[in-house]
Amino acid sequence: MKKLASLITAAVVAFGAPAQAELSDILEEGVIQIAVPENFPPFGSLGPEGEYVGYDVAVAEMIAEDLGVELELVPVTSSQRIPYLETDRVDLVISSMGANPERAKSIMFSSAYAPFYSGAFAAPDIEIAAVEDLSGMTVGLTGGTLEDLELTEIAPEGTEIIRFGDNAATLSAYLSGQVDVLVTGNTVAAQLSEDNPDLGLQTKFILNDSPCFIGVKKGNTDLLQWVNVFILHKKLGGQLNELSLEYFGQELPELPTL
Amino acid sequence: MELRFFEIYRNPDYLALLAEGAAMSAALTVAAGLMGLALATLLATARFHAVPVLGHLAAAYVEFIRNTPLIVQLFFVAFGLPQLLGYSWPFWGHALLALTLNFSAYFSEILRAGFTTVAQGQYEAARALGIRPFVIFRKIVLPQAVQRMFPSLSSQFIFLFLTTGIIAEIGVRDLTQAGMFIDSRTFRSFEVFLTLTAIYVAMSLAFKTALALVHRRLFPAVAAR
Structure with a gap:
């Protein structure tokens, strides 16, 4: 060796x-x-x-x-x-x-x-207020990012984390309704909201600052x-x-x- | 530069991830290979017999698939189609569909070449004996085409297996994604990708061996020669 x-x-x-x-x-x-x-x-x-x-x-x-x-x-x-x-x-x-x-x-x-600053973002009808509520949800994020490391540590049992290859794929997955919750940087979410006002994207909770x-x-x-x-x-x-x-x-x- | 492979193989979680990823890659490739072969048979038949309309559609489909990158097809199947048609599958389902479509186009060209190797005289003889067209195809043409094209189909299959790493982009937990997960945690890029290389080589060789066994089983007379 x-x-x-x-x-x-x-x-x-x-x-x-x-x-x-x-x-x-x-x-x-x-x-x-x-x-x-x-x-x-x-x-x-x-x-x-x-x-x-x-x-x-x-x-x-x-x-x-x-x-x-x-x-x-x-x-x-x-x-x-x-x-x-x-x-x-x-x-x-x-x-x-x-x-x-x-x-x-x-x-x-x-x-x-x-x-x-990263957080969990979703439509108004998704009822989550803290990380514990993610159980049973499909969460989309970009693999290897700060929010991936953080959420992998703290996500409750039963959370399905889907790790995409890059930021663009993650956003496409959210826009096409393939994941319930989007976890990303707050600036990324703000831009997405601005481009797609009819999404009604809400900040559900903020992950720990990293x-x-x-x-x-x-x-x-x-x-x-x-x-x-x-x-x-x-x-x-x-x-x-x-x-x-x-x-x-x-x-x-x-x-x-x- | 120091290499620290032990950071991977001493961690049972990482080993489990790699094993699950390899299993996912193998399962999706085999399933897409079989389904792709079935679809390819239909496509090749429609084109070879110049079936009205269907033959042209099959030709257009094959050209479309073979002239667009797999990553574009994958994104279209995973993010475009579900929005257009309003359905949602697990991500391995999207990957399976995209791979099946992709494999079928490549396989169909090989099969079509195989069909042309069956001598015209055999068709004429079979028709003269009053054998129905479907039976001619099923019992005479298809076996000979598959037998002659088996080496090409095998190598195409292995080549396509190696392209499946791209499904990691849409969040499927395949072997490549397992590698990227470990890499982003440990930052041991060289060790991770050398490990992936070794696993992909081992799996390709295993597929090659398995296909050789299938070949011997299906066509004992040819294999013995």
């Missing part, structure tokens, strides 16, 4: 030829590659001008500016985040990523840089340290609060520090 593992590692190294993503290398090269969500508004999505926009994109821009290097945005889906980081195709992942102890065995997380963290490859401690100072500085300076008002329409709440 050890031998096989080292063979595979050798093959991956030979093909990937990973560039070291230590802070000094980024500064020397003058470029930082940052993974942002390809389609997860308001964190990151393709804007009307054909440029990526969103909270995560704005944070990435500030990071490049403060480092004094050029920014290369790499739009990714949620399942691409870790392979891209592990193979050094990106230096940082700023992609509405949640932290938990199991994930932290694989990569390093910064302090929280963004809030994330803020977002920036992902750094294991071992890049000086980059992680710099990112943490950056986040602290932007929290104290009020820039993150401005972004929160712009993209989420509310003040930045208290965010945990690692």
Whole structure:
């Protein structure tokens, strides 16, 4: 097994030829590659001008500016985040990523840089007021997201959780009446409501707040340290609060520090 | 880069998920394969005998399926049709329907090629003996077509099995979805996808062996040669 593992590692190294993503290398090269969500508004999505926009994109821009290097945005889906980081195709992942102890065995997380509010949304005739009421319901959500991790932990026996491949499939499933309850970010639900006013989409309850963290490859401690100072500085300076008002329409709440 | 496969195989929940996912993938593929073969027989017959209207419809259907991506067909069957027709099935039902439709188009082309290998003289001889058209088809044409095309049908079946991972997109708990679930919890992407690769290879080989056994059982004379 050890031998096989080292063979595979050798093959991956030979093909990937990973560039070291230590802070000094980024500064020397003058470029930082940052993974942002390809389609997860308001964190990151393709804007009307054909440029990526969103909270995560704005944070990435500030990071490049403060480092004094050029920014290369790499739009990714949620399942691409870790392979891209592990193979050094990106230096940082700023992609509405949640932290938990199991994930932290694989990569390093910064302090929280963004809030994330997710909730359960449904039509008025669906009578649920708390997570316990989900028993017997079919709940649609996007697999691997913060709300997936959270709801999987706390859902009562008898809840049928259907995990879709991406945000668009989840919304299609809800719109076509395939699931009773939609669990997603509140901004996503607000957009859906605005586009489909006849749905009568109601907020049934809010899941626990689970803020977002920036992902750094294991071992890049000086980059992680710099990112943490950056986040602290932007929290104290009020820039993150401005972004929160712009993209989420509310003040930045208290965010945990690692 | 360090590989930590033990994070997967030491966790009984993850092993159970992978086993259930593999069972779901296998069951849906086999069911869609059998139903697809039945539908393919009808399609190929309608086209081969140039049945008025039906033959053209079958041709249009086969071309439509073979010239659109499976993911589009899947979304149409799972989210479009239910809205148009007002029904709701469990998601594995949508996946089964989409896979059956998809498999049938590919199988029907292979069967149709098989039909053309039956010599015209056999039809004439059978008709001269007064055998009814349905019996000619059932006892003379179909067995020979299936027998000759069995290797093509088998490899097409295995190829289609490998495309079924896409049903994870619509929330079916197949093998690919089990992998994505574990990946999103542990962030051990390489280990998870290498494990999936190994399981898919093992299942493909198992299907290949099983189909070879079926071949030997159905056509002992040919298989012995």
